[in-house]
Amino acid sequence: MKLVPQVNRKRLQYLALLLFLGPLLRLVYLDTETVELVLFGARIPREHIYVPVLGGCVLLGLIVYLTIRFGRFFCAFLCPVHLYLEHRHRQKGHWWRKILPWVAPVLAAESVISFVLSYRQQWGMYTEHAFPQPILIAHVITLGVMIGVFLVYEERFCQSACPYAVLQNVCRSEDTVVTVFDRGAARCVDCSACDRVCPMKLDVREQSTEFSCTNCTLCIEACSVILGEGREVMTQVREHELPEEPPGLESNQR
Numbered sequence: 020m021k022l023v024p025q026v027n028r029k030r031l032q033y034l035a036l037l038l039f040l041g042p043l044l045r046l047v048y049l050d051t052e053t054v055e056l057v058l059f060g061a062r063i064p065r066e067h068i069y070v071p072v073l074g075g076c077v078l079l080g081l082i083v084y085l086t087i088r089f090g091r092f093f094c095a096f097l098c099p100v101h102l103y104l105e106h107r108h109r110q111k112g113h114w115w116r117k118i119l120p121w122v123a124p125v126l127a128a129e130s131v132i133s134f135v136l137s138y139r140q141q142w143g144m145y146t147e148h149a150f151p152q153p154i155l156i157a158h159v160i161t162l163g164v165m166i167g168v169f170l171v172y173e174e175r176f177c178q179s180a181c182p183y184a185v186l187q188n189v190c191r192s193e194d195t196v197v198t199v200f201d202r203g204a205a206r207c208v209d210c211s212a213c214d215r216v217c218p219m220k221l222d223v224r225e226q227s228t229e230f231s232c233t234n235c236t237l238c239i240e241a242c243s244v245i246l247g248e249g250r251e252v253m254t255q256v257r258e259h260e261l262p263e264e265p266p267g268l269e270s271n272q273r
């Protein structure tokens with residue numbers, strides 16, 4: 020049973036990806052010549068910058084509230100890195116999943132740089148061999164960080180270095196939703212389908228209640244495919260409903 024609402028999870032993820040790549044697609048960027056923030060064609064002058072700042076604060080408050088209610092909400096619904104990890108861990112042999120780790124850091128770094136530097140400006144600097152040193156250094160650092168996130172550390176970045184992980188730890192309450200293996204159901208066939216889909220590379224049945232779990236519910240879906248709809252042994256409960264000392268797995272279950 021899923022307690023985190025799954026409606027439109029995919030749509031929200033792709034919308035967030037669109038926003039993340041917004042500078043690259045020239046949807047969201049800072050026009051440094053006129054000092055205006057451009058949001059989907061609307062130009063916000065410097066004196067009205069408080070409007071997007073207030074909007075950002077409201078969004079942050081909403082994310083904190085949803086994190087208290089649903090656990091690591093932001094990751095599975097809005098984070099492009101999580102979306103990337105979901106795709107990386109599925110059908111590993113597929114050709115485009117092999118090139119994804121090389122393409123993703125370049126796209127992400129270029130999107131960050133494009134927020135303040137248009138293609139025209141960048142192209143001009145390339146063709147004139149006149150890259151100012153600070154901009155060159157910013158390029159190299161941004162690309163290095165993205166290579167670290169997407170290619171080197173992957174889910175270890177989400178678990179240990181992401182600031183949202185810290186926020187989630189602080190926000191966890193008695194009411195927070197937790198994904199858990201229902202040990203009492205005794206239907207597990209030890210197929211490891213749940214482990215294979217987990218973007219955080221967890222030993223799902225043992226570690227899903229830990230802070231690293233993002234409540235994406237992919238393990239519940241995988242279990243549902245194996246055992247049948249409504250018979251899955253991966254489920255969700257509220258923190259206060261977790262058994263205090265879960266009994267060990269029976270030998271015929273693993």
Ligand code: SF4
Pocket residue numbers: 198213216217218219220221223226227231232233234235236237238239
């Ligand atoms: S344990 Fe399940 S819900 Fe948690 S991150 Fe892994 S697949 Fe997602």
Ligand code: SF4
Pocket residue numbers: 206207208209210211212213214224241242243245246252253
């Ligand atoms: S919990 Fe479900 S998906 Fe995971 S090993 Fe058991 S039967 Fe398979």
